[in-house]
Structures are given as structure tokens and as C-alpha cells.
Amino acid sequence: MYGSPSLARLAPLLALLVLGAVLPPLVPQYFLYLGNLLMMYAVLALGLDLLLGWAGQFAFAHIAFFGVGVYATVLLQTKLGLPYVVAMPAAALLAGAIGLIIAIPATRLRAVYLALATFAFAEGAQWVFNSWDTMTGGADGIRISSPSLFGYAMGSDPKAFPVMTVLLAVVIAATLYLTKSKFGRSMCAIRESEHAASASGIDVRGTKILVFAISAVYAGIAGGMYTLFNSFANPEVFGFTQIVLVLSMIVVGGLGTLPGVLIGVVLLGLMPEIMRTAMRHLLVWQELVYGVILIVAMMYMPRGIWGLLPRRRRRLARA
């Protein structure tokens, strides 16, 4: 966890960008939609993993910042007339600012209390999304008109796809650099032993607050990504089910491991879709199947899929 990511680690990102340019005309829209969905979840999951997997903070306010990202991106465009390219980063920064503010009291709390307080915050935020009719459209939701980037209209899956790949590539690269840095080591130290971290000169509380804010920015970016390929958003999207889904993605994939998180995103992101198409008549079985998968995964891979690899392989992947 030192030095910088090697070019070999960054190369797959170029492949991602190439796919982004090449796939849209070749592939049916449904698959592009799936791709967009997974890319958005990937950003959400990477953000939560920084907080939970790297810094070891059991905080579940993440989904609220996702909501802020979605609503703020839309509202900054409709109410203030800002173009997408300004509205989205602004919304992400707003999410980060709120995350920073929440972090200040939250970081005084230990484990289970932190989890419950941030969870309560997320539920409270969903209540706000539901009630603040004038801004968010309340329970009926908000319409998202097609955002455009310097004249290039993005509101459909094929049009949004290349932009999403760029956003994801940037986020992955930033994450690789962040985790391999002095800051990444500080996050790990806090996770493993706050006493050793503090005695080594790491500002434990300050770092926790920063990680909170950074992870909220990731959620905000994911919110901005949501608006690229969806025409509608309502508070249901920002609820308990979603946070549980993202949490499952990173735990099943492998906490604190970038490839693991991405694998978790693909598996648990595709699963509802696969179940919906393959088990169309058996819609009512979905919850049961999902629950069994989670239980079995935790029984046999409690450190996630990536945790199954022998240690050597895993370290090479991390370095």
C-alpha cells in the first residue's frame, strides 16, 4: 500500500473507455442499460467500501448522499439553469459537505451506535425526500429531463454509456491512487488499531471525518450518474433496500479490495435482473432466493469472494 498504482493496474481502465466508445452501436439497449446500472452501483459501492472496508467505519448514511446527488443534480439544472457538467460536480460536493457535517458528531460514536445513528439519518433523509414536495416532488418523485453535455444529449442508455465509462474510469483511478497512498495507510491503521494509529501521529478523528466526506462525494457522483440514464426518481430508490444491496455487494465481493468490490457489484447487481427475466413467473420467490444467497455466501465466504483467493494472489492484486 505504498508508492503508486502501476501502469498495469491502470491499463484495464483504458479497455473500459474503449468499450464505452465501441459497444453502444453494437449491443442491444437492454444490455447497455444493465451496464449503466452496474457502473453506477460500482461508484456507490467503491464509496461505501472506502468507509467500511478501508477505514472500518460501520456507517450507513451513504444512501442519503446518493439521494442528495440525484435531487441536487436535477434541481441545479432545472431551478438554477446550470448545465450538467457543472450541476453534477456541484451536487457531489454538496453531498460531500453534508457528509462532512454529519461526520462531525457521528465520528464520536462507537461501532454499533455509529451504525444505528447513520442508519437513522438515512431514514430521516428519506422522510425529507418524501415530505419536501416543493423541491423533490415528494412521494411522487421527480422527473429527470435529458441532461446534455455541450449539446450532446445523454438521456438514453446508448448515449449515456460512454459518459458513464469515463466517470467510472476516473473514479476507479482516483480510488487506486487514494488507497495506495499515505492516506490509504492511515485509513487501514484506523481500522486495525486506533491506538496505534493515534500514537503514530495519525489524526484519527480528522481522518474519519474526511473519509466520511469523500465517501459521500462518491455517493453524490453516483447520484449524478443515475440522472444520466433514468428519466424519473422517487424516494423509494433511496431506502433501506438499496443500502442493504450495496452493503451486500461489498461484503460478498470482499471488503477493502477493489477487484472484490467490482465482482460483488456485478454479481449482486445482475442478480435481481437475472431473477426477473429467468424467474418471471416466480417473482414472489426473489426475496427468498436473495436471502439464501446472502446466507450461503456468508457461511462459506465470510471474507467475500476475493477473500477466497490465497493470500499471495490477493496481495499482488492489491499492490
Next chain:
Amino acid sequence: MSAPLFSLRNVSVRFGGLHALQGFSMDVAAGSIHALIGPNGAGKSTVFNCVSRFYTPSEGEILFEGRSLLELPPHRVAGLGIARTFQNIELCRSLTVLENVLIGMTPHVRGYFPFAPGRRRAAAERMAVAEAEALLERTGLAALRDAPAEQLDFGNQKKLDLARALAAKPRLLLLDEPAAGLRNREIAALDALLVALARERGITIVLVEHVMQLVMAVADRITVLNFGQKIAEGTGAEVRNDPRVIEAYLGQGAYA
């Protein structure tokens, strides 16, 4: 005699009704090895935890190089030149030996923008890794560079805890029971290491210790604590024969 490098003046620490420390004072001279001993529960680790700023005394002053530590938040203490090890060996278990040492080096690694590449970053990391590897050589852990800390045996874990503390380039080193669980051969090596650190590198060392063999061998001065109060202080010979010390360890009537 010059001013002590490090001193506690009249420090009291209370946990509810329990007085962990009462009016405790101690002066440590620069470049010396000072031992803090006493029966279990006497309050020795509490002293260290006050220096690390995990606890705040209800009374008293802690001075390092004339500066009060009690005004500082915990993470500033390392930057001043004070490092410590822990009774429970607080290591980052899933990280490698090298990474643990790099963490200890945090106050000395130059800051840089973490999200992107850059020359500052490359230079800072290069220097950090080089220094960490040199430290591993000096402490005999070089072969275990990439081993996860949790896989090390007990003796090596203690060495790693010490290496992590040394990585902060301390002028004052606080060692919490460094000899606990070590075999005689390892204690002798530790003895030599501590003396080298103090005499050759000028590092002032305070050790909390139960293993008298080590204490008598290396300590220039010994302070004895019991129930949060200082009951004796002096050289090894003076302390060893002090009736109050004998009574504290062995009970009344043991001195004959």
C-alpha cells in the same frame, strides 16, 4: 544538572471512584534509561496513556522539552518526537511488516494530494520506503518485509511494535512491558538494543516493566509505583533494598 527532558508533575488521574494516579511526579533526564515498576494495577500504563493523550489527568502537568503535552491532541504527540509501544502489541494485523513501519513513519512522510500521481508523491513514497527498509534491516525484520503482521510469531511481533515506534524517529521512547513473554536470549538482545539506542543514538527511554532482570541491567534510574502513588525512586541498588518496595511486592513482614 540540566533540566529534565521529560517530566510529570503532580499528575492525578481518576476513573470514577478509582484513583489510578495520585499526585505522581517523575523527572527523566535526557539520554537516560528510566524504568517505571510496580505491582499490577499500580498505574504504570496509565502514565503512558496520559502521555499518548488517551486520558487527561484531572490534575498536574506533563512536560516534554519544556512544552506542556496536555494542550495537544493525541496525534501531535508523535510529531514532537515521542513514540511508544503497547502492552497488547497494537499492530495493524492484516498489513505487512513494511506497511506497519510505514504507518509508524507517518509524521515524517511529506504530505501530497492522494488522488493522483505526481512528483511530490513519488518522491515522498520513495523516501519513506527506503527509510522503512533500512529500519527493518537494523531491527532484523528485513526477511519478513512482506509478511502480514498476524502471521508473525510473538517475538517478532514485539520487534515490529518497536520498529513501528522507532520509525517515528523519537527522542523519547516509551516502552510498555517490552520484555513480557520473551525468552532469556531475547531479553539479552533487548538489553543490548536499549543500551545502544540510548548511548549511541541519544534516545531517552522510559520503560514500564515487570521483568526485573532487564530493569536492573539497563535502568539508570527506577521509579516505583503502588496504588497510583510513588513509593520509591533511585538507582537499582537503592530501590531493591527499600523496605516499602519489598512490602509492596511481597506483603508486610517479608522484609527480614
Next chain:
Amino acid sequence: MLPLILQAAASGVVTGCVYALIALSLVIVYKSTDVINFAGGEIVMIGGYFGMLALLSLELPYVTIFLFSAAATFALGAAFDRVVLNTVLGRASPGQSILVAMVIATVGLSYVLKGSVRVVPYTEEVRRLPPLFTGEPIFLGPVILQRQDIAIVVIAVLIMLALWAFFAFTLAGKALRATSQNPRAAALVGIPVRRMRMTVWGIASALAAVAGILLAPKLLMTPDMGVIVILAFAAAIIGGFASLPGCILGGIVLGVIQNLVGLLISSKAISVAPFLVIMLILVLRPQGLFGGPVVAKKV
């Protein structure tokens, strides 16, 4: 106004007793195993369904359905611990925290329970469990109480007393307390730690089931009933999340606050009140209204 407030407070105490039972269920598991049981609400739900099954299909007398449901959920909870959690724990290397995996396992359980209930054709018809007692409401001064409500409070209090007696006076209860305070020492003196954990899960599940049956006549029985668990979490937090008497007081306080908020502010505010309470208490007084001072870990 005063009669309305007293009425609101009285019904608050009634619902509070139910919250208290569920909160006890959550806190017992947390104190023994450090696990937050995200399936708590679903166990309440399934307890209610077991009760309904016993009453309407098996036509057992009302009093026995409590025992039936408690026994069935006890077995369920114990089995979950034995089969699932044990396996997860077994794969942890010493010193490594496997808590997150266990918590996700409880999330899985909640989906399994919800999904199972949804799948069974029996539950397609939405039903309501009839109340334990019907008849003339009782008048306590200005306050009107249904017989059912009084029954709820009485049953809840009896259960809490039984639980207290169990922990304080029986050998098994003391063994359980020992296990939760120091599993290693408990194992060393011969207490079968694994079996203790199973028992804890069993007891916690049974508590939740009783709460489910008490709750069912007031709510519509659906597989989504489990969302009530957030109120139980709030109750547990008010009580300090680490003390059993705290749960009881916390539950009652929450029930009363909810009703007063609904009366004096608005009914819309009722749904957000528990979250505000949770956040406020954790920020201002993490040990809850009734917990002791916060203890720092010894280094």
C-alpha cells in the same frame, strides 16, 4: 386537553410494552454476541404468523398459541445460530472481526423469512388476528382502555419478570450472563458456550414472537410487518442499548413520545420521530437515558 394527553400516554404505554419486548430481543442478542440482528422485525412477523396458524387453522385455544409460536420461533432462532452463525464464526481467524459477515447473515435471514412467508399460498389472503379479549372497555378515570390493551401490558410485564427471574436466579440464566460477559472464561469453567449462544438466540426469537402475537391484532398481518423493528431499535437506544431494564423504560418512553407527538404536532411527524430520537440521543448522550457513563477500552 389533559384527558387527551393522558389517553395518548396510556396507549403509548401499551404500544411501548410491545416495543420493549422486541427491544429486549435485540439487546439480548447484542449483549451476548455483539451482533445486530437485522432479522428482528421479521421474527416478530413470523411469530405473528405462527400464532395465526395455530389459532385459525389448528384451532388451538388463544393462550396456547403463545406457547406454540414461542416454541416454534425458539427452534428457528436456535437453528439459525447453530447452522449459520456457527459456520460463519468458525471461519474467522483469531483476532479477526467477522461481525460484518454475521450481520449480513441476519440480513439474509430477514429476506428468507419474508420471502418464505410471501411464497406460502396460505398467506395470500391478508388476515387479521382477532384480539385476545373482546368486551367492554375499562375506564380508568378519563382514560379508556381496551381489555386487549390491559392484557398486552400484563403479559409483557409477566414475561419481563420471568426473564429477570431466569437471569438472576436460575443456573442457566447465570451461565448465560457469564457467557455474554466473558466467553473465554465461561468456556474455561465448563459452560458450553455454543449451546449458550443458541439458547440466547432462541430466547430472543421467542420474545419477538410473543411481541408479534400481541401486535398482530392491532396491525394488518403482512410479510412486511417487520419494519416495526426500527421502533424497537429506537427504544433500545433510548434505554442505552446495553441494559435490559433500559429496553423496557426505553420502549415505554418511545411509545408515549410517539403518541404525544402525533397528538400535539402532527401525524406526519410520527414516522420521522423515532429517527430524530435515535440521532439526538446518540449524539447528545450515547449511553441512552438510563445507561451508565461511557467506558473506554483499556489499552
